[in-house]
Amino acid sequence: MKKDDDGDSPILTAQLPMAVVDVLGKHGSSPDRVTLAIPSDLGPDGEFGEQWLIIDDENLWVINPADEKDPLRYIFTLDEIVDAKVERCVGNALLEVTVRGAYGMPEHPQVLLHYSSELTDKFGHVAHYLRRRAKEGPDVPVPDPDEDANRCMVCGRHLPGGSASVCPKCMQRGKIFKRLMQEARPYWGRLAVIVGLLLLGTGLDLTPPYLTRILIDDVLQAGGQEGLLLWVVLGLLGVRIMRTLTTIFIRTLRINISARFTAGLREKLFDHVAELPIDYFDKNHTGRLMTRINTDTRELQGLFQQISVFALNIMKVLGIGIILFSMAPELGLYVLIPTPFVMLAAYFYHRYMRPYFERVWSARWRLNSMLNTFLSGVRVVRAFGQEARERERYQDRNQTMLNNRLQVDLAWGKFFPLISFAFSAGGLIIWYAGGQAVLAERITLGTLMAFVGYLGMFYGPLSALTEVSQTMNRFLTISQRMFEMLDEEPQPKPAHPVQTGTLEGEIVLDNVTFGYDPYYPVIEELSFTIEPGELVGIVGHSGAGKTTLINLICRFYDVDEGAIRIDGVDIRDLSMKEIRQQVGLVLQDPYLFHGTLRENIAYGRPDATREEIIAAAKAANAHEFISMMPEGYNTIVGKGGSGISGGERQRVSIARAILNNPKVLILDEATSSVDTKTERKIQSALDELVQGRTTIAIAHRLSTLYNADRIMVLKHGRLVEQGTPQELMDKQGIFYELVQMQSEFASLEGAVPL
Amino acid sequence: MDTKTLEVEYMDPQKVRFQRKGDTLSMTFEGEYYPRVELRRCFPLAEGTRYLSIRDATTEDHEEIGILYDWTELDEDDRQAVSTELHLFYFIPRIKRVESINKEFGFLYWEVETDKGDLDFVMRNRVTHYARQVGENRWMLIDVNKARYEIPDLTALEKRDQRLVRRFLRL
Numbered sequence: 019m020k021k022d023d024d025g026d027s028p029i030l031t032a033q034l035p036m037a038v039v040d041v042l043g044k045h046g047s048s049p050d051r052v053t054l055a056i057p058s059d060l061g062p063d064g065e066f067g068e069q070w071l072i073i074d075d076e077n078l079w080v081i082n083p084a085d086e087k088d089p090l091r092y093i094f095t096l097d098e099i100v101d102a103k104v105e106r107c108v109g110n111a112l113l114e115v116t117v118r119g120a121y122g123m124p125e126h127p128q129v130l131l132h133y134s135s136e137l138t139d140k141f142g143h144v145a146h147y148l149r150r151r152a153k154e155g156p157d158v159p160v161p162d163p164d165e166d167a168n169r170c171m172v173c174g175r176h177l178p179g180g181s182a183s184v185c186p187k188c189m190q191r192g193k194i195f196k197r198l199m200q201e202a203r204p205y206w207g208r209l210a211v212i213v214g215l216l217l218l219g220t221g222l223d224l225t226p227p228y229l230t231r232i233l234i235d236d237v238l239q240a241g242g243q244e245g246l247l248l249w250v251v252l253g254l255l256g257v258r259i260m261r262t263l264t265t266i267f268i269r270t271l272r273i274n275i276s277a278r279f280t281a282g283l284r285e286k287l288f289d290h291v292a293e294l295p296i297d298y299f300d301k302n303h304t305g306r307l308m309t310r311i312n313t314d315t316r317e318l319q320g321l322f323q324q325i326s327v328f329a330l331n332i333m334k335v336l337g338i339g340i341i342l343f344s345m346a347p348e349l350g351l352y353v354l355i356p357t358p359f360v361m362l363a364a365y366f367y368h369r370y371m372r373p374y375f376e377r378v379w380s381a382r383w384r385l386n387s388m389l390n391t392f393l394s395g396v397r398v399v400r401a402f403g404q405e406a407r408e409r410e411r412y413q414d415r416n417q418t419m420l421n422n423r424l425q426v427d428l429a430w431g432k433f434f435p436l437i438s439f440a441f442s443a444g445g446l447i448i449w450y451a452g453g454q455a456v457l458a459e460r461i462t463l464g465t466l467m468a469f470v471g472y473l474g475m476f477y478g479p480l481s482a483l484t485e486v487s488q489t490m491n492r493f494l495t496i497s498q499r500m501f502e503m504l505d506e507e508p509q510p511k512p513a514h515p516v517q518t519g520t521l522e523g524e525i526v527l528d529n530v531t532f533g534y535d536p537y538y539p540v541i542e543e544l545s546f547t548i549e550p551g552e553l554v555g556i557v558g559h560s561g562a563g564k565t566t567l568i569n570l571i572c573r574f575y576d577v578d579e580g581a582i583r584i585d586g587v588d589i590r591d592l593s594m595k596e597i598r599q600q601v602g603l604v605l606q607d608p609y610l611f612h613g614t615l616r617e618n619i620a621y622g623r624p625d626a627t628r629e630e631i632i633a634a635a636k637a638a639n640a641h642e643f644i645s646m647m648p649e650g651y652n653t654i655v656g657k658g659g660s661g662i663s664g665g666e667r668q669r670v671s672i673a674r675a676i677l678n679n680p681k682v683l684i685l686d687e688a689t690s691s692v693d694t695k696t697e698r699k700i701q702s703a704l705d706e707l708v709q710g711r712t713t714i715a716i717a718h719r720l721s722t723l724y725n726a727d728r729i730m731v732l733k734h735g736r737l738v739e740q741g742t743p744q745e746l747m748d749k750q751g752i753f754y755e756l757v758q759m760q761s762e763f764a765s766l767e768g769a770v771p772l
Numbered sequence: 773m774d775t776k777t778l779e780v781e782y783m784d785p786q787k788v789r790f791q792r793k794g795d796t797l798s799m800t801f802e803g804e805y806y807p808r809v810e811l812r813r814c815f816p817l818a819e820g821t822r823y824l825s826i827r828d829a830t831t832e833d834h835e836e837i838g839i840l841y842d843w844t845e846l847d848e849d850d851r852q853a854v855s856t857e858l859h860l861f862y863f864i865p866r867i868k869r870v871e872s873i874n875k876e877f878g879f880l881y882w883e884v885e886t887d888k889g890d891l892d893f894v895m896r897n898r899v900t901h902y903a904r905q906v907g908e909n910r911w912m913l914i915d916v917n918k919a920r921y922e923i924p925d926l927t928a929l930e931k932r933d934q935r936l937v938r939r940f941l942r943l
Contacts, residue, residue, distance in 0.1 A: 062795065064860040066889050092794065105829075108816070109863035109920045112795070114808075126807030127830060129795035132860055135919040373939045380942040383900050491876075 227471030235464030356444030602680030608671030
């Protein structure tokens, strides 16, 4: 896919192949009339190729530049297209259109072209554009073909999904690191202390071999200064003690900083997420957000510690290197001989050993998931008498697991001795070369001993350093992911929220258009007024926009066009707090938080008195069952709490709404997931609740709307019918049809028909 | 319930006519003309030419018209039309050679040679989910765009390629 350099004119003639330009010219068009040009990556033969879908001010073209004889495959005037859609095939998808035929009757749909799965979104937008244009005329905006490109903006590689526009390889490491340091500002002082301590620790680590050298050369040799012995040994002891102390300090401080820093970050992320608009949660499902907030911050903490270990290792390697070379340059060179081997060994460890470990993890995962499926489906297994086959499958996977485990141990058994050999071989070279130097009296015995001592400390840190780049990448990737989350725009707040006091509850929708994806409006130019205290039922087939409408009134989303007003005030000018207080919501599948029933009922008004809570529960028909429970209102529900039935949950959520005393009440399929008996109980609770409030009710069971003042029927996001239930029944329109369907269904069930 | 939906209609290959116009496949069956039909293999992995579900693509749910037990029993022209349509509908490149696999940032970057040419694609590293064993040595890889790539026979790849695949799929 190519990128545009110029944002103003999305189509550059230079991008169109000559063959395409030729065809356009031959048929009386030209590249500058083109408003949209998208290449498909599949040819007409189902192989990779290039077909261009072109839209100019008049026509839609499909051109196959590879066909020299007859490159123009299809041409339709835009005005004759009455419908367009995309359909998923396997591994690819297709675009089909329906055109107006002779006598204005729609012809049958025909396929225009296939394209690979990568381009699904783009052609989806094209199809939607064509559909809207057929309905609404030529003023519909042409989609931008470069939106949601899924290749890296910098290097053009495939993006591995997610929201980023730059691939991990091209992210600006320096920038992220700088920002990370800024986030860590409160810890700068302590970080400086750590660096100081690390330097001190390195120095202390390097001292003992040096003291050993003095011990051997100046004390233990014939004619040495005996008096020094005690002092040198005391010196060694002092270094040991100091070293122990610095280690303790470094560790405490490191854990302190990393734990506090990540806890702060976690809190910051949570605060930010709580402010984000609801559509962010549609795009990012709960699992992913949990990972971001929990796992990523935890891993970041671990990585922090690792990085400080790296810092220590780098200092050690440098320090030792400098000392070795300054003590005896010629031996220093020998030290370097095994270095490549050590690095290589460490590299092979990751390349050679890791896959074995990963295999074991995979095998364990497969084994566990098999066990999980078996245990949760054990009734099915019994019912179909398939125990033997399941046993076989389990044995099979267990065997794989065992084999993988054995392979790891085998590989490790071979690898570990080889690594140890590589490490010790370095020492042997020094013993030989150093021994000769001592014999030739080029260096002292003490120097040699010190050398061997330093050497023991040299290779370990060196091999650990091979992991630096991997760890740093991981560290920066995670940081970037978190920063991306922090950079999401929170839902806009009104600059000067209007104080309304008590609302009357009049709701006005003024020409509202909205779509979760701007190209696909779910609600279109919807206008209506709901009077204070009115009970309005909203019905329609699934996908008609009922729930979307409610999402808008609750301001979970903002309208794209038009406005929603409560008592004449645009809801965007009301503070969230105000909206939540004045608009009550009872959902189909109410959510109870972990906590007591009392806390759940008083969720919106934690200061409510016990009397108020009981009154609300009583009104919601919930008091009866709550007071019968062993722990009454103190019963803990929600995750990990005691289970209560769907109908009971629903009544608790109604009590919650009653206690909040909202002026506007929204019931979204409040009784659809319960049996008829429970429904009656909930219904009578609801009847209580709607008194004196503006109520909007979505109901799947139309019988629950019998006492609505007005019914509005939505279809494809538009209002198509409205009136009292009786008026609509007399009219015999969509509502009548829906009722007929349900009463047929109800008589099948043996339930009471409407 | 309507009993008709419970019966499977196996179509007589002699009574079916397929025709391709442009990229659209149409069909005549028992005197009825279907302007756009869709073909779906009931067992896409196991039975390449058998149990072909013929569906009316002009209806909302693409209702099934019937099943062809074996479409190779069709007359030459019809067979050609069906074969082309299936080729277009099922786009699954078969991997012949593996140039490289790189693991970075939790994703596998593949560079492969397939029967449809050289390709590169990105797959999530959760191989237990996105690499599916569909036969003894047969594998289906699913990339981040949900496109599919098939390794028809892992043991038929070159030794080096096999090692690569085994290492990254953790086999």
